[in-house]
Amino acid sequence: MPLSTLNRKLLRDLRERWAQLATIGLVVAAGIAAFVALQATWQSLEQTRDTYYEEYRFGDVFVGLERAPDRVADRLANIAGVTLVYPRLVAPVRIPLASARAETAGEPGTGRQQPPIGQVVGLPPGGDPPLNGVFLMDGRMVEPGRADEALLIETFAERAGIAVGDTLPVVMEGNLRQVRITGLAAAPEYVYPAPPGTDPIPDDERFAVLWMDRQAVAPAFQMEGAFNDVVLRLAPGAVEEAVLAETDRILEPYGGRGAVGRDLQRSNFFLEMRMDQLQALSGFVPILFLGVAAFLLNVVLSRLVKLQRGEIAALKALGYRDREIGGYYVKMALVVVLLGTGLGLALGAWMGRGLTGFFTEFFRLPLLEYSVPLAIAVPAVLVAAVFGVLGAFGTLRGILRLAPAEAMHPEPPASYRPTLLERFGVGDLFGSSGRMILRELGRRKLRTALSSFGIALAVGIIVVGRFSSDAFDLILDRHYQMAMQEDVSVSLIGPTPERAVREVAALPEVGRAEGLRVTSVRLVSGAHYRDIPIYGYREGDRLRRLMDAQGRVAAMPTGGLVLTETLADLMGIQVGDSVEVQLREGRGGTRRLPVTGTVDEMFGLQGHMRLDDLNRLLGEGPTVNSLLLTIERDDFQLLEARLARMPRVQEVTAKAHQIGRLEELTAEPQRALVLILSIFGSVIAVGVVYNNARVALSVRARDLASLRVLGFTRGEISGILLGEQGIQVLMAIPVGLFIGRILSGLLAATLDPEEYRFPLMVSPQTYAYAAIVVLAAALVSALLVRRRLDHLDLIGVLKTRE
DSSP states (O other): OOOOHHHHHHHHHHHHTHHHHHHHHHHHHHHHHHHHHHHHHHHHHHHHHHHHHHHTTOOSEEEEEEEEETTHHHHHHTSTTEEEEEEEOEEEEEOOHHHHHHHHHTOTTOSOOSOOEEEEEEEOTTSOOSSSOOEEEEEOOOOTTOTTEEEEEHHHHHHHTOOTTOEEEEEETTEEEEEEEEEEEEOGGGSSOOOSSSOOOOOTTTEEEEEEEHHHHGGGGTOTTEEEEEEEEEOTTOOHHHHHHHHHHHHGGGTOOOOEEGGGSHHHHHHHHHHHHHHHHHHHHHHHHHHHHHHHHHHHHHHHHHHTHHHHHHHHHTTOOHHHHHHHHHHHHHHHHHHHHHHHHHHHHHHHHHHHHHHHHHHTOSOOOOOOOHHHHHHHHHHHHHHHHHHHHHHHHHHHTSOHHHHHSOOOOSOOSOOHHHHTTTGGGSHHHHHHHHHHHHHOHHHHHHHHHHHHHHHHHHHHHHHHHHHHHHHHIIIIIIIBOOSEEEEEEEEEETHHHHHHHTSTTEEEEEEEEEEEEEEEETTEEEEEEEEEEOTTOOSBOOBOTTSOBOOOOTTSEEEEHHHHHHHTOOTTOEEEEEESSTTOSEEEEEEEEEEOOSBOOOEEEEHHHHHHHHTOSSEEEEEEEEEOTTOHHHHHHHHHTSTTEEEEEEHHHHHHHHHHHHHHHHHHHHHHHHHHHHHHHHHHHHHHHHHHHHHHHHHHHHHHHTTOOHHHHHHHHHHHHHHHHHHHHHHHHHHHHHHHHHHHHHSOOSSBOOOOOOOHHHHHHHHHHHHHHHHHHHHHHHHHHHTOOHHHHHOOOO
């Protein structure tokens, strides 16, 4: 079937204007790809997590306790809404791996001296738990009755270089045992393998999990016929709050530490927090990109249609109906949109798979479920198509209203009067070329404003990409450098008399030593509760200071509790309120404390008290369970070796190691985000600048050719055309930096505040980076247009169309 005249014209126009249309298509592809990649990544990770949890029977309620006889599990099974009870053994151990390796190598005193800490998790007969299953990644399960075999968590094994068949030294209740590793494993309760305590940072180097036969290892922990940890499965529709309350009531006589639902289970809590942040990004960033792409598509296509004003008039004069002409431009818009959408979908699916694989590895999820649902692709295609058609049709409608004879004439200038800048004499400073540039910009204010705004959006997108890195650097500086003045923190085994501070201060490597008391409590206010740490500070100490987000030291009133401001907001607590504190240490029980203040901390949710007040609350004398030390330079390894020989020392952590681990956990995701947004921001900048210049060249080709005939050089006419684009870019950059700051604030507001709060901090380096990227993109566009100017056909352009 032969092509119609308009379809042949469409093919010819697509060939002739392929570069312009390609840049429009790239803008569409950038928006679609960002939308598809981030949405598919988040949904795939959510599906991966849910599949993992379901296949390995992740529990619904979790609680630790001191010790309870096995028969107590029957009482828990009778709680309304509970369908399955899994009592088990979970016990802390030490793994003197570093010292053992150093002795084997004949190099005592080198490397890491402080042994890693770990947990032994008892397995039932047969090795397959009814809840919180174990995913065997390599090797075999432990044999029943063997107290010298264990599965080792794969993350620690990878860090420590341990393989199946190796032997691991494990200290259980003070007794050293050699345990053979029969397999490497993972589990849904240890997706985020952070060590127990108040430090939420996962550390594969210093925390290990071993799964061992419960009956075989129970004697080592005096747990024959007893359990100290229990997991519950709830029936659909069960009232979790009622189950938690009844579980706590039953286990209180046995040292119950407070039941929590899945949402507050340690690993899942931080995994959900990370995924919520990713969800916020996957909603905010793609919608931003799709909105920017839709706006630019509308603007650029409308200009392209306006450029063909004369051709539209000719078509009308030849008898083509408005509907046929409109269909032609709708087809052109749809071709561009669909090609860009196809590229965007393919690129987004490819990027999404890579991002999903990256985050699956980052979150240590052993399964991978990836797909791009139609629910993601269809809205993106529809949004792009609708805005593309509207952009073409909105301008086309205005042209079709004109009579053919009127439409064939070029659009008259908006104003023949001197511009405002010329009246002030600014044009005289730049000569005739400068006046031409100012007049063109001044007479087409709307076009100039829209072009600059499009470029400003590209600048803002790049600023948003680097914002999270800037904000996190500020958090690290305020929390780890200003509030935490120590070089080393030392965790002690239980409350220890305060004289331990003086003993450690006497070590030759220690410059200053201070003590800290930290205890875990459940804070209750009305229907809200949170399990939080409370820190006790000795008056006059300097190494750990209570500091707000602005870097100011906060007051610590006597006799009350100071809460993180975010925690108080989440629980609806005001200064002066009285809150219930359920103790997990000391004499236990429940106390009520007045809230004497709040502090706007950037990191974590916690409470703060004076040390003597906390000691009295716990019913103990002057005790600490954490030491803060400053040390002489390069003496950490020697100090660590001395501390490792002290019986009350549980763990030694260098602040530099904590900071390095945090940066390791955040650097890769931030780099990926910066790269994606920088590339797409550059694509948008190129699309806007190049199309502006090409449209301007098409509109003013006759004027520029006339100037060449009159003696203007190629450089001078290039300066006129590209000078307009340069001014638009320079006008756009400060606006774009401001837009980027606003968008960064909106992004910060969408992130979950429970782990850390992003301050609205954008560094000068980020502003400079965004400006340089857009300037580079504009320069590339200018060079492409300059090539077309150099090959301008003077005779062809100057021919009059009558």
